[in-house]
Amino acid sequence: MSTKTANNLISVSIDLCRDYTQIAYCMGNMAEPDSVSTIAGEQKYLIPTEIGKLNNSDEWCIGDDALLREKNGEAILADDILKTILSEKSIVVSNNTYTGYEILKHFFEGLFKILKSNYHIVQPDYISVTVEYPDRILVNLIRNVLKDMGYDREHVKIIGHSESIICYMISQKKEIWVNDVLIFDFTKHQFLVRLLTTVRARVPQPIVVEEMDMTQKFKVSDLQTEQGRLEMDTKFLELLKKLCSKHIVSAVFLTGVGFYEKWMEDSIRFLCSKRRVFQGYNLFVKGAGYANLSQIGIGNADSYQFVCSGRTLVNIEVEVEKDDKNIPVILSKAGTNWYEAGARAEGILDDSKELRLKIVSSLSKSEKEIVIDLRGFPPRPNKTTRIEIVLAYRNDRQCIVVVKDLGFGDFFKSSEEMVKRVIDIEDYL
Known part of the structure; x- marks a missing residue:
């Protein structure tokens, strides 16, 4: 078990952009995140978002090193890697085809080599990555890359530039x-x-x-x-x-x-x-560094x-009966990173063939209702239909609600019937 406290934790933030990438770090005794220079003792903070593969070798190089080696005929560069990754296309380097995951992993490994060689940071405790917009493709790729590099998902945060x-x-x-x-x-x-x-x-x-x-x-x-x-x-x-x-x-x-x-x-x-x-x-990179400190509790x-973009804009609630009172249960809270928002809940239908969800705007506090028709579920006596509600976001402007018939124990088996509803959040603001 780790004995580290907030005072000796190390956090690293990365600003991953199409043209340049930057790194910052923060230790417990520092008042604010500090930018990482690619050359020790100099103020060279911009890392071209470029990656190249050395000729006749399995080694990769990034940034200015990749550009120099390509100029000298020692390496072949991948083309516009962030744009290609977001398009979900394969990336061809030296007549070999690579996935976006493979290219991003090699690029991140190059970034962490800079941290290790210039700042002796080997394994930071918290990592935040900021991008123009936390698209699902990019979020999943970054998470998977950092997971395979040995970083816990709970200690990795991905945010947009606005955040x-x-x-x-x-x-x-x-x-x-x-x-x-x-x-x-x-x-x-x-x-x-x-x-x-x-x-x-x-x-x-x-x-x-x-x-x-x-x-x-x-x-x-x-x-x-x-x-x-x-x-x-x-x-x-x-x-x-x-x-x-x-x-x-x-x-x-x-x-x-x-x-x-x-x-x-x-x-x-x-x-x-x-x-x-x-x-x-x-x-942006310093803002992501402060996001790390927030995770630590500072x-x-x-x-x-x-x-802002990347965060959910509404509360999504369902009303349930408890102790003879109707109380709202929040399935998704406004202000959550969309890829962390969502819920899974179960309930029993009480004299109803529909599910009513309430959408509450975080700013205006206006309320609108969504009615999901469940008449396709098998007819049963009252209070003998158990349902599962699953809510997940596709992005910060759209979510999906799935309602599934779970049956009722040994009395009624699940029919496997389900209803899916796509909710465009802007229609309810």
């Missing part, structure tokens, strides 16, 4: 997020705008992150010419004025390689007027309700 932002923000001084916060993410592949707002009048306080994809309007390729940079500055200024006219913004965060191309002039002057502006790469995440 990383919340974890980061609630760990900072309140003056930074006393009002709304704007976060701009400008990478080689996308331009995303996120707005963080806090609902102060509720307990626990909901923290909401809204997302806007503006990739079609802002592209890194447009920065290659002087005219393109001037136009980008003008477009960004227009966007900032529009957003700041609708919201009181206390802080702005600029992240991604697109903000290091030296094109902001009028826009940055506007930004820095009466609000704090932060620029850097490590917002921090104040329990004081807030996370309302």
Whole structure:
């Protein structure tokens, strides 16, 4: 049995993106997560999300090492690995075909080699991985890879970038997020705008992150010419004025390689007027590091309700009778990571041929009802039909409810009849 306490636990966070990956770590005596440099003693934090296989060898290389070896003719690179993994296609390297699982496992092994060689971290106690969106394919792959690398599922957390932002923000001084916060993410592949707002009048306080994809309007390729940079500055200024006219913004965060191309002039002057502006790469990876600390029991995440992509938006309840009273039983709670949400419950039908579920919005508290028709179940005397209710999410916007006839002991065998209902959550908000 482990004798470790929160003061000597080691946690590692990984920001896995299509263009670059980053790592951070935290030990019990550290006030905040610290970014990992790929070169000891230097500030080289960005790891290209690239992987290559050495020629005539079973060895793999990642990041800048992979790019250099490919340039020198020593290795063959896999193409756009994260995009290919999400498409569930096989990946061809050196005329050999690999699954997404195999490629991701080799890539993660390369990341942990950096931790071991530069920071002497061999087996961290907690791991969090943050991605743009915790898609089911990616969540399952990451879980399986880390499990096969020897990490307990209970000590692995996978979150989206929006959740990383919340974890980061609630760990900072309140003056930074006393009002709304704007976060701009400008990478080689996308331009995303996120707005963080806090609902102060509720307990626990909901923290909401809204997302806007503006990739079609802002592209890194447009920065290659002087005219393109001037136009980008003008477009960004227009966007900032529009957003700041609708919201009181206390802080702005600029992240991604697109903000290091030296094109902001009028826009940055506007930004820095009466609000704090932060620029850097490590917002998401540090946020994931704070999520690790929350798992250990450090921090104040329990004081807030996370309302963002990757988290469920509603309570799903069923009403049951107990001691002559009707009481609601929550099958799925709002604010849960969708891949951890769900329930399995049993009950007995009492003079009913239907199951009624209540959907309660986490923000508006509005209630709507779903009726699942069970008339296809065999007719039996009252209170002699036992049912099983299984609820599981496909993603944060859709769940499935399955109701199965279990029969009633030796009196009535199960008919194996079941009813399946797909619930689109946005229809009930």
